[in-house]
Amino acid sequence: MTPALTPAGTTTWPEAIVLIAVLVVAAFLISLFVVGVFDARKTRITAAQEEDLRRLVQRFEQLAETTLDAQQRWPPTWPSCARVRRPSSRS
Numbered sequence: 001m002t003p004a005l006t007p008a009g010t011t012t013w014p015e016a017i018v019l020i021a022v023l024v025v026a027a028f029l030i031s032l033f034v035v036g037v038f039d040a041r042k043t044r045i046t047a048a049q050e051e052d053l054r055r056l057v058q059r060f061e062q063l064a065e066t067t068l069d070a071q072q073r074w075p076p077t078w079p080s081c082a083r084v085r086r087p088s089s090r091s
Contacts, residue, residue, distance in 0.1 A: 011019075
């Protein structure tokens with residue numbers, strides 16, 4: 001019977017190597033999980049920023065279109081602003 005892995009018990013070199021290997025594998029798997037979580041978070045944040053930028057550009061394009069429309073309508077062509085031709089008295 002092999003001794004148990006207790007603080008008071010003795011551990012052989014093969015058991016110690018296996019225990020260290022298990023701990024290294026566990027640490028590696030935990031680090032992979034943490035990296036995956038952070039990468040997914042970064043991807044979500046980047047997508048949200050791109051969507052916000054898209055909306056902002058769309059609003060600026062809309063503003064530019066309305067400003068261009070307003071500039072093309074200037075000067076106003078109301079009858080009070082235009083020169084009105086009066087009938088001539090030469091007839």
